[in-house]
Amino acid sequence: MALYVYKFGGTSVGSIERIKGVAEKVKQAHDLGDQIVVVLSAMSGETNRLIALAKEMQVQPTEREMDVLISTGEQVTVALLSMALHQLGCDACSYTGAQVKILTDSVHTKARILHIDDAPIRAHLAEGKVVVVAGFQGVDEYGNITTLGRGGSDTTAVALAAALKADECHIYTDVDGVYTTDPRVEPKARRLNHITFEEMLEMASLGSKVLQIRSVEFAGKYNVALRVLSSFKEGCGTLITYEESQMESALISGIAFNRDEAKLTITGVPDLPGVAFKILGPIADANIEVDMIVQNIADDATTDFTFTVHRNDYLRAKALLEQTCVDLSARNVTGDDSIVKVSIVGVGMRSHAGIASTMFKTLAEENINIRMISTSEIKISVVVDEKYLELAVRALHAAFELDKVPANA
Amino acid sequence: MALYVYKFGGTSVGSIERIKGVAEKVKQAHDLGDQIVVVLSAMSGETNRLIALAKEMQVQPTEREMDVLISTGEQVTVALLSMALHQLGCDACSYTGAQVKILTDSVHTKARILHIDDAPIRAHLAEGKVVVVAGFQGVDEYGNITTLGRGGSDTTAVALAAALKADECHIYTDVDGVYTTDPRVEPKARRLNHITFEEMLEMASLGSKVLQIRSVEFAGKYNVALRVLSSFKEGCGTLITYEESQMESALISGIAFNRDEAKLTITGVPDLPGVAFKILGPIADANIEVDMIVQNIADDATTDFTFTVHRNDYLRAKALLEQTCVDLSARNVTGDDSIVKVSIVGVGMRSHAGIASTMFKTLAEENINIRMISTSEIKISVVVDEKYLELAVRALHAAFELDKVPANA
Numbered sequence A, B: 001m002a003l004y005v006y007k008f009g010g011t012s013v014g015s016i017e018r019i020k021g022v023a024e025k026v027k028q029a030h031d032l033g034d035q036i037v038v039v040l041s042a043m044s045g046e047t048n049r050l051i052a053l054a055k056e057m058q059v060q061p062t063e064r065e066m067d068v069l070i071s072t073g074e075q076v077t078v079a080l081l082s083m084a085l086h087q088l089g090c091d092a093c094s095y096t097g098a099q100v101k102i103l104t105d106s107v108h109t110k111a112r113i114l115h116i117d118d119a120p121i122r123a124h125l126a127e128g129k130v131v132v133v134a135g136f137q138g139v140d141e142y143g144n145i146t147t148l149g150r151g152g153s154d155t156t157a158v159a160l161a162a163a164l165k166a167d168e169c170h171i172y173t174d175v176d177g178v179y180t181t182d183p184r185v186e187p188k189a190r191r192l193n194h195i196t197f198e199e200m201l202e203m204a205s206l207g208s209k210v211l212q213i214r215s216v217e218f219a220g221k222y223n224v225a226l227r228v229l230s231s232f233k234e235g236c237g238t239l240i241t242y243e244e245s246q247m248e249s250a251l252i253s254g255i256a257f258n259r260d261e262a263k264l265t266i267t268g269v270p271d272l273p274g275v276a277f278k279i280l281g282p283i284a285d286a287n288i289e290v291d292m293i294v295q296n297i298a299d300d301a302t303t304d305f306t307f308t309v310h311r312n313d314y315l316r317a318k319a320l321l322e323q324t325c326v327d328l329s330a331r332n333v334t335g336d337d338s339i340v341k342v343s344i345v346g347v348g349m350r351s352h353a354g355i356a357s358t359m360f361k362t363l364a365e366e367n368i369n370i371r372m373i374s375t376s377e378i379k380i381s382v383v384v385d386e387k388y389l390e391l392a393v394r395a396l397h398a399a400f401e402l403d404k405v406p407a408n409a
Helices: A015-033 A047-057 A065-071 A074-087 A120-126 A152-163 A196-204 A215-221 A275-285 A311-328 A357-363 A388-399 B018-030 B046-057 B063-068 B072-087 B119-126 B152-163 B197-205 B214-222 B275-285 B311-327 B356-367 B386-399
Strands: A001-009 A034-042 A091-094 A103-104 A113-116 A128-134 A138-141 A145-147 A168-173 A194-196 A226-230 A238-241 A254-270 A292-298 A304-309 A333-346 A371-378 A381-387 B003-010 B035-040 B092-095 B102-104 B113-116 B129-132 B136-141 B145-146 B166-171 B194-196 B224-229 B237-243 B255-269 B288-295 B302-310 B333-347 B372-376 B380-383
Touching: A001 A015, A001 A152, A001 B035, A001 B302, A001 B356, A015 A034, A015 A074, A015 A128, A015 B046, A034 A074, A034 A120, A047 A065, A047 A074, A047 A215, A047 B018, A065 A120, A065 A145, A065 B072, A065 B092, A074 A128, A074 B063, A074 B072, A091 A120, A091 B063, A103 A152, A113 A152, A120 A128, A120 A152, A128 A152, A138 A152, A152 A168, A168 B380, A194 A196, A194 A371, A196 A215, A196 A238, A196 A333, A238 B166, A238 B288, A254 A275, A254 A311, A254 A388, A275 A292, A275 A304, A275 A311, A275 B018, A292 A371, A304 A311, A333 A388, A357 A381, A357 A388, A381 A388, A381 B136, B003 B152, B003 B333, B018 B035, B018 B129, B018 B386, B035 B072, B035 B119, B035 B152, B046 B063, B046 B072, B063 B145, B072 B092, B072 B129, B072 B152, B092 B119, B092 B333, B102 B224, B113 B152, B119 B129, B129 B152, B152 B166, B194 B197, B197 B214, B197 B255, B197 B333, B197 B372, B214 B224, B237 B255, B255 B275, B275 B288, B288 B372, B302 B311, B311 B333, B333 B386, B356 B380, B356 B386, B380 B386
Parallel strands: A001 A034, A001 A168, A034 A128, A091 A128, A103 A138, A168 A226, A194 A238, B003 B035, B003 B166, B035 B129, B092 B129, B102 B136, B166 B224, B194 B237
Antiparallel strands: A103 A113, A138 A145, A226 A238, A254 A304, A254 A333, A292 A304, A333 A381, A371 A381, B102 B113, B136 B145, B224 B237, B255 B302, B255 B333, B288 B302, B333 B380, B372 B380
16 A cells, blocks of 8 residues: 655646546545545636735735735635545545644745644545645644745645655646656657656756756655656656666756846956955845856956856846946956757766767757856756757757667666 | 724625725724724625535535635635735734634534634734634634634624623624614614614514624623624614613514415314424424414314414425324314514513504504414514515504604603
8 A cells, every 4th residue: 555645736626627537536546545645736827816816905915914815725626626536435634734734934925844744644544535735835833824835735745745754746737747858849859757856956947847846855855756747648757766767777868948048248357266256246136046157267367257147137137247347347248148058967977978078069060059068967058049949959859869768777 | 992893794895895995994993092803704705606616526515625615715805804904004914713713613514613712812902903803714623624604704703702802893784784674665664773682683583684693692692792884884883782772762673574484274183282292293303493383272172283484394394284184183284375474573562561452453453464473572473464564564663653763761
């Protein structure tokens, strides 16, 4: 007998019919003799509807009251799913975040989970019930309702799986797994049967928005086996664990990309200790997030310093950098907001040499000029002109044979 | 500094604009220096919308889950009102029933309040906050969400007023008080400034559905001064207390009526001990509520037995009675489902003779035939043909001069 936590997002419970579909799926699993905990989001659109109501009441709605308001969305879906399960003859019981209880800190609208009381859930599971828990919400030590921020239902599911030492945590969504890259860019993209947490984190943070980063971090921290799969079609999805797959000994697992990048360069900066801080300090103070950072030493005791920011922050960052340029007596500031980042990700890099050169050779053969390079242990990112994005992704996908299921190791 | 509990029903919070209107009203009272606790219902229509969703999920929705579902309605309004108050610069804090906490028994969908923890509310009031509480809902000893049944928000308000020893509990509704009779039947009906709990109970149970009977009973039991007034227009409404008014020394306070009655008679019943039980036992077993009961002794050692039921139960009750007629060897069963009950209510009856005869004389002058009579200490009810309802009410209203403000005692 296994214990599973299933999480269904807003699209998966977006209508009466879909909630009934979820009930069927849950009942099937329960009938096989497994213990099932279900975590639900609000019906799609409901949270936005409630936020719109709030904004009509108050220009900047109080965050504590916002949490009281929007937490009703999941409370509705857990009750409805429990009823649908009862209708199918499957015993079930709903819980709000406060009832479980999912204890969080008091940072309303983006609270963090501190503790989960697993005893009542275990008791219900032992009675043969499906336990249906409202995602996204918790309660602080004073009894105030809190929410975990957008996508927080994934975090709830993983936290419950950790507290209950579940065999797997299934995240049901509208895609059927994690792909080697975005199928809209490369139709040959292939669903991965398995990926490691580290790879998933790199894929997610680079723009493959299947799972919330926080929930993946959380799953990794508590060693919860995560499986991403579709609410709407059958399939085994993609399993995310620590172990490297024995079946898929690929050099790289996927290609991530990010269209929302812009790069900024300050040249002729006197190469003195502390210069990086002098350049990036004002940027950080303005709450602008910096992604890639590259520094070259020039031959005249000056350095060129390049970094990327979100495209929305480009103009603000440029203005700050121009002031820094004056302050440091640097040469000049240049920038480009029509660049993208393309990354290859894979734990196979650790044990295989030559992956970077294959990447650079592939791009060179397509005449794609590389504007920046940044590497980590399991990732190589390049910045290229925006117009080359699709070409670069497809060429790399082919070069690393990501469309083919890897041979056994 | 006084402490008031204000309760606003679903119509009063039925839209964004109305919630803002409630916020204005609450702020005005708060600005005068009084302590205000607000109890809210769900926006009108919301509870029915949620029930409809539930019925799509399950033929007979589980009551525990029903409570989880429909309690979200009030949770939404308390958050929205708190935001509206904040927008007006008035400090406020929302509470669900579970947070307050309003401890109830575990009878889902019609729970009874067992205890209220007034400490957190007092603490917030002491900080100068308006405390906004979700009506209609509570929590049982196991942490399950419960609801008090339709109209339960009135009960929440009265229970809070009792727990907090509030100076008055204001029930804001869509009528501006309790009237001498229904103004749709007698346009000269006059709003009463004051009425006693006993009178209110008789008026409410007889069909003047301004307040939920349970909340009036509750207010009487805990001696909470209740005031019924309009959300939409200014005025002092009607105060309901134990004291008999010094100002209004009327013989009777109002005329109630009930259109939904039907009467049944079984004649020629052998007049033996236990016969009433033999007649009414099967009716009660079928969960049919009996209202008036009249028994006459005939001269031949048999008795005629007449009672009234709700018109919806007429045919069922008649079938049962016909079986009883056979069992008891009684003569026959007759019935009439086009009758109504008209009652005059007033604590003045206790100390004044001749009120019944005034009532009967008035009806006789209008040629209205009285079909049944029943009396209690502060009420006289008669059953008349349906067609005479309006005539009877207007004639009695005039005869007892209910359109005139009574002279001082």
